[in-house]
Amino acid sequence: MTQPVSGVSAETEAVSLRDARLSYGQRTLWNGLNLDVEPGEFLAVLGPNGSGKTSLLRVLLGTQELTSGTARVVGESPGKGNRRIGYVPQQRAMASGLTLRGTDLVGLGLDGHRWGVGVRGRARRKRVAEALDAVGASEYGNMPVGQLSGGEQQRLRVAQALVGDPDVLLCDEPLLSLDLAHQRTVSELIDRRRREAGTAVLFVTHEINPVLSMVDRVLYLVAGRFRVGTTGEVMNSATLSELYGTRVEVIRVADQIHVAGAHVALCEDEPHHLEHAVGE
Amino acid sequence: MFDFDLTMELLQLDFVRDALLAGAVVGLVAGVLGPLVVTRRMSFAVHGTSELAFTGAAAALLLGVGIGYGALAGAIAAALLLGLLGQRESDRDSVIGAVLAFGLGVGVFLLWLYPGRAQNKFGLLVGQIAAVDTTDLALLTGSAIVVLAVLAVIYRPLLFASVDPDVAVARGVPTGWLAPLFAVLIGVASAMGVQTVGALLVLALLITPAAAACRVTASPLRATLLAVVFAEVAMVGGILLSLAPGVPVSAFVTAIAFAIYVACRLVARWRARESF
Numbered sequence: 001m002t003q004p005v006s007g008v009s010a011e012t013e014a015v016s017l018r019d020a021r022l023s024y025g026q027r028t029l030w031n032g033l034n035l036d037v038e039p040g041e042f043l044a045v046l047g048p049n050g051s052g053k054t055s056l057l058r059v060l061l062g063t064q065e066l067t068s069g070t071a072r073v074v075g076e077s078p079g080k081g082n083r084r085i086g087y088v089p090q091q092r093a094m095a096s097g098l099t100l101r102g103t104d105l106v107g108l109g110l111d112g113h114r115w116g117v118g119v120r121g122r123a124r125r126k127r128v129a130e131a132l133d134a135v136g137a138s139e140y141g142n143m144p145v146g147q148l149s150g151g152e153q154q155r156l157r158v159a160q161a162l163v164g165d166p167d168v169l170l171c172d173e174p175l176l177s178l179d180l181a182h183q184r185t186v187s188e189l190i191d192r193r194r195r196e197a198g199t200a201v202l203f204v205t206h207e208i209n210p211v212l213s214m215v216d217r218v219l220y221l222v223a224g225r226f227r228v229g230t231t232g233e234v235m236n237s238a239t240l241s242e243l244y245g246t247r248v249e250v251i252r253v254a255d256q257i258h259v260a261g262a263h264v265a266l267c268e269d270e271p272h273h274l275e276h277a278v279g280e
Numbered sequence: 281m282f283d284f285d286l287t288m289e290l291l292q293l294d295f296v297r298d299a300l301l302a303g304a305v306v307g308l309v310a311g312v313l314g315p316l317v318v319t320r321r322m323s324f325a326v327h328g329t330s331e332l333a334f335t336g337a338a339a340a341l342l343l344g345v346g347i348g349y350g351a352l353a354g355a356i357a358a359a360l361l362l363g364l365l366g367q368r369e370s371d372r373d374s375v376i377g378a379v380l381a382f383g384l385g386v387g388v389f390l391l392w393l394y395p396g397r398a399q400n401k402f403g404l405l406v407g408q409i410a411a412v413d414t415t416d417l418a419l420l421t422g423s424a425i426v427v428l429a430v431l432a433v434i435y436r437p438l439l440f441a442s443v444d445p446d447v448a449v450a451r452g453v454p455t456g457w458l459a460p461l462f463a464v465l466i467g468v469a470s471a472m473g474v475q476t477v478g479a480l481l482v483l484a485l486l487i488t489p490a491a492a493a494c495r496v497t498a499s500p501l502r503a504t505l506l507a508v509v510f511a512e513v514a515m516v517g518g519i520l521l522s523l524a525p526g527v528p529v530s531a532f533v534t535a536i537a538f539a540i541y542v543a544c545r546l547v548a549r550w551r552a553r554e555s556f
Contacts, residue, residue: 061450071362083450089446099319099494100443112440113451115433144498154396160447 012075014039014168014200015060020069021152022055022091027148028224033069035219035228039167042191042214044205044231047221053204056221060202061085074167081113086161086199088171088190091154091178092207096146102156103141106131110254131163132156135189151182158189169193171203175210183210190214208235209256231257283524288301290523294480299409300519302420303529305487306472307515309424311508314490315500319442322466323487325362328469329463332358334479335387337404337471338379342394347404348419351471358383359467363406364461377384407530409519420472426467438462439500476515481530485511488537494543496551537554 015037015118022029028053029052037043041161045053059071062078074084083178086109094100107129111118132141135155140148145156161169169190174176191214194201203211208218208231220227221245227234234240235257240248248261281492288462290296291317317326337347358379365375391401403411412420440448441455449455466486473482487509493503 047495062452063449079452085450087450089450092446098443099315099498099500101498104500105444108436108440108444109451110445111436112444112448113437113453114434117432118436157447234474 012039013037013072014041014074015202016070016072016264018072020059020071021068022052022059022064025269028067030221030226031225033226037168037200039200040194042194042201042203042211042216043219044203044208044211044215044217045219045221046205046208046222047226048206048223051221051223053221057087057172057202057204060170061166061235083164083166086164086166086169088157088161088169088174090173090176091150092146092151093150093159094115097226098144098146100143100145102132102137102145102148102159103128105145105156106141106160106163110163127163131159134162134193134218135159136185149182151178151185154178154182154186155189158186161192165197167199167246169201171201171205173204173206175205175207180210187211188212212255212257235259281525282521284384285419286485286524287520294411296411296523297527298414298417300516302412302417303409303496303515303519304512305417305420305424306469306476308508309427309469309472309512310485310515311511312428312487312504313466314507315494315503316438316442316462316487317466317486318490318494319439320462323483324376325463326466326470326486327483328362328376328383329355329358329459329467330474330479330482331380331472333388333454333467333471333482334359335383336392336477337474338387338390338394340399341400342390342406346415346419348471348475351474352423352468354383355467355471355474356464358461358470359463362531363463367536371423371514394461397484404474405478405480406528407481408473409476409529414482416475420475423468423472429470430461430465434458434461477530477533478528481534484530484534484537485515488534488541491512492537492541495541495544495548510537514540 013036015035017033017035020033021031031245045056047053060073060078062080062082073082106245107124109141109226110124110127120216132138137152137155139158140152145153148156157174171190174186178186187210190203193199208215212231215231217229218231220234220243222242225243227239228242235250237248237250239260239267240250244261246261248259251258251260317323333351333355336357337351339354340347340350361379362376365371365379389446391404394401437448437453438458440451441453441458445455461522470482470487473485477485490503490507492505497503497506514533514537518529520531522529
């Protein structure tokens with residue numbers, strides 16, 4: 001595991017869940033979830049649609065309450081607008097005519113939640129410029145965001161999430177609909193950040209391969225059951241068969257992992273759009 | 281048609297100066313709100329709100345109350361109604377259509393009941409800025425101050441929620457009540473518009489200048505400044521041009537606003553070609 005370089009002290013867990021349970025009415029997404037994520041750790045959150053991956057991020061963001069149990073983000077209860085958290089959403093194309101430039105998007109990540117018109121000082125401009133530079137987006141920082149490619153937009157998203165210098169980075173399918181080259185650049189930016197600044201990363205994804213080399217541990221959620229462990233401990237035929245309650249084959253080919261099994265294949269191929277509808 | 285001497289002569293009159301002042305105030309508010317309305321894709325909501333402001337104004341006319349207050353009440357009722365019924369994005373379009381049609385129908389009925397001059401009835405639809413008196417001017421200015429003050433407080437989170445809703449929610453922006461609050465601000469601005477350019481043409485002030493500005497800049501701040509300039513040019517210019525011929529101001533206001541819009545589209549197109 002990567003040692004924290006700076007930021008939070010080593011004793012404080014970046015994210016901590018104790019006996020956490022989340023239910024919507026009769027349906028329990030997960031129960032008895034204990035999880036500690038250390039500073040600088042890269043945790044991949046996997047599972048089929050509706051298994052509560054996005055809901056887990058919502059709990060940490062403070063927009064969703066746990067049914068029971070406790071959650072802590074850097075030692076504090078989750079609250080709305082927590083500045084210790086950076087958030088990278090699903091890549092969703094921005095409207096081509098949107099009146100917004102990259103610098104504006106990143107700036108909103110810094111102070112967009114605060115009241116007022118926003119006085120734009122030199123210090124703020126410098127921080128925004130540095131954040132853009134760190135993801136290699138300076139070149140198109142002044143262009144309308146709607147005219148950028150999906151990969152360029154997602155780089156801006158990463159800069160927007162990191163500009164506030166967070167201790168925890170929550171990513172919700174950030175690579176979705178990106179081509180392989182951009183998947184690599186975006187995930188490498190996130191990986192570099194946690195190595196350099198000790199930022200803990202919770203990375204929700206339906207496809208582990210693009211981040212396989214970066215993942216320290218995996219949280220795999222399936223229909224109320226879950227398993228936490230290293231990639232080897234979780235991503236094997238025995239464990240996943242037990243989680244899914246049906247025969248699942250995990251095949252390692254070169255440096256990739258493939259999960260086979262009719263039920264699993266169906267779920268793994270689709271992102272979890274449906275999950276957004278739950279609880280709204 | 282545009283007799284310069286006559287225009288100068290008319291400009292000496294108090295009621296003409298009041299009209300210009302009223303126009304400038306409405307143009308300022310419309311220009312400031314416009315880019316957010318365009319970004320949030322609320323053109324149709326603005327139209328629906330202004331139709332209900334018309335209904336309120338018609339009721340006020342019939343009851344002998346100030347038209348401005350009637351328009352304000354109608355627009356705020358519309359904003360709240362649309363906010364309540366149109367929570368789901370999939371419903372919003374049809375909800376606005378249904379409410380707008382009903383409101384307009386009620387307004388027509390109220391006008392039919394009104395025994396007074398036809399000029400007053402017509403004025404509600406196409407504007408009658410020359411009829412703005414000092415009480416109206418005070419109401420307009422007061423409304424403008426309230427709208428701009430509230431907007432100054434909520435501007436940044438509102439912009440965040442408008443351009444980037446997913447992350448705004450994750451960052452703790454209270455989108456749940458910012459949206460209806462903004463709808464009320466638009467309602468107030470629409471009511472201000474009904475008194476000046478009339479219910480049918482509020483869009484020319486709240487949408488056209490901002491849509492033009494958003495064509496030529498991607499900076500939210502610059503878009504706002506440009507939208508204010510465009511709205512003022514259209515509004516004040518429209519009033520000045522209408523003085524001598526005595527045409528309803530909205531005819532010129534819409535024409536100027538549209539000309540600016542077309543010019544901005546051409547500039548954007550020319551720029552796009554240059555960059556290749």
